[in-house]
Amino acid sequence: MENKKILSRHSGIPQKAGQNSGLPRFKAGWYILTALSLMPAIIWFFGSSTDLAFGDLSSFSKTMGDLTGLCGMAMFSLVMILSARLKFFEKFFNGINESYTAHHFFGGLSFCLLLFHPLFLSYNYLLVSFQSAALFFLPSLDNWAKNFGSVGLFIMIITLCITFYMRLKYQIWKFTHKFMGIAFIFAFVHMLLIGGDLATNQPLKIYLLVLGVLAIATYFYRTLFADYLVRVFDYKVKNITSYPDKIWEIEFEPKNRILSFVPGQFAFIKLYSRALTKELHPFSFSSAEGDSLKIAIKELGDWTDRVGNLKVGDLAKIEAPFGSFSFKNFRNKKQIWIAGGIGVTPFLSMARSLSEKDLDYKIDLYYSVKDNNCLAFVEELKKISETYKNLKIILWVSAEKGFLNFDSIKTNTPNVEQRDILICGPSSMMSILKKQFLNGGINKKQIHMEEFKLY
Amino acid sequence: MIKNLVTVSLIVFLLVSVGILGASIFVKQDDAENNKLPVATLPQSSIATITINQVAQHNSRNDCWMIISGKVYSLANYMTAHPGGASTIIPLCGKDGTSAFATQGGQGSHSQTARNLLVKYYVGDLAK
DSSP states (O other), X not given: OBXXXXXXXXXXXXXXXXXXXXXXXXXXXXXXXXXXXXHHHXXXXXXXXXXXXXXXXXXXXXXXXXXXXXXXXXXXXXXXXXXXXXXXXXXXHTSHHHHHHHHHHHHHHHHHHHHHHHHHHXXXXXXXXXXXXXXXXXXXXXXXXXXXXXXXXXXXXXXXXXXXXXXXXXXXXXXXXXXXXXXXXXXXXXXXXXXXXXXXXXXXXXXXXXXXXXXXXXXXXXXXXXXXXXXXXXXXXXXXXXXXXXXXXXEXXXXXXXXXXXXXXXXXXXXXOTTSOOOEEEEEBOSOTTSOXXXXXXXXXXXXXXXXXOOTTOEEEEEEEEOOOOGGGOSOOEEEEXXXXXXXXXHHHHHHHOOGGGTTOEEXXXXXXXXXXXXXXXXXXXXXXXXXXXXEEEEEEHHHHOSOOHHHHHHHSSOGGGSEEEEESOHHHHHHHHHHHHHTTOOGXXXXXXXXXXX | OHHHHHXXXXXXXXXXXXXXXXXXXXXXXXXXXXXXXXXXXXXXXGOXXXXXXXXXXXXXXXXXXXXXXXXXXXXXXXXXXXXXXXXXXXXXXXXEOHHHHHHTTTTSOOOHHHHHHHHTTXXXXXXX
């Protein structure tokens, strides 16, 4: 399954392969990011002259200008660090997808803070004159510290307007988003040169310096020199199989190191082929754990439309594994799997991975497709369910029965409330089904969705 | 939710910054009222002459006089609004800060805006 700008993928708790505990979904990452972002305000409160900081409107605006700048920069640094896509982050965010959600949220918030930073500071210039305030917003030859800040903010405004308000193709958006690193470097230089509390409050200076350096290191690691610095697995295309509904399954063989994964996990893959541009795309594994590596791709756009032209022997660089959307990660062995279209991929991997050890699972797999021409992998899934009777396949053709909903699931699966529910499909389908489950009295903790948002 | 917050912030930022830039072009009387308030416009007789000893008595955070280029300024009310922070001004309260002001504490020099701002806090001339 290939992700467009917003496609769904996974959720859950990252665990080592085979581990089976079902930890609570504690989103510590959100609290940690909030605390680290507010830390400059706390250090400032204890380390700077604060007695008259809010004494009058003039002081208030100066103080707010400082604090929005300090906290905005801390948050901006953390957002940059979060983009490193380290597996380590999954522990704090219920999977890498949620770390992207946090990246998006805190990135937007830091932008707001940094927009208000000059606005608050401009008040004291307004007290002098409109001309003074105007000069504060414009570049000047005698204040390079300020100029760096202005340029950084300008780049940020342009880049984030593209992210929030324009619908570009994923790769074009990704290219424009690289400029956030440039904006950060300008903002960082501004911070170094500006003086003020940053020059006199050493703990504050050190804190923001460390975060800033880590953020710039992340930018070099993940954005500028990812091809040389990010550790990947080298594979090559071994086989390409065509399925109905414009789906291709690509089998890879390792060039040297072998990648191991838990069924349901996914990878970021860059294919080196004459048929395709070299773009990094996330795909769920479709193969069984321990088998030769396979992914399934549906033709959904310019890039995926050409996947069928791949040749045996084409190279692939694979960064993996990510995610923890796996039946093995949930303690409850009574499960409902819901696949929408190509969202069947992680379930295919899970079904193919079933073994004698998994006979204590009781799984109903709802495979929802648009019409009878979209039935990929059905025969294979049926064969697996003949071997493993504890896996029941319920095929749902929307053109005949309407959209899959909670009521139809209740009819086919007794005691839904006793089961964990794993969903992967189009985002609209997932959000509607989740709402129906919640309204139907299903506990939120029992619903696990494979979401992947790149924004 | 975050998109709405970004939208509101952007609109506020654009309205304020464009408003200020527009006002700086079209509102002319502002110049006369504030920027050109300097000493020269005051009658010569109203200018106080202050000795260096008098300045030295105003040496605290809440009562802070400073000499800059032969002129005395009272900066207590401005302290927390100083972009460089109050802590860079406090050590110079009651003293001659000409050099620190000229070099922005060794970092360069203050902008014309800063010099304009200073006029508001003028107290008198230093006695020669």
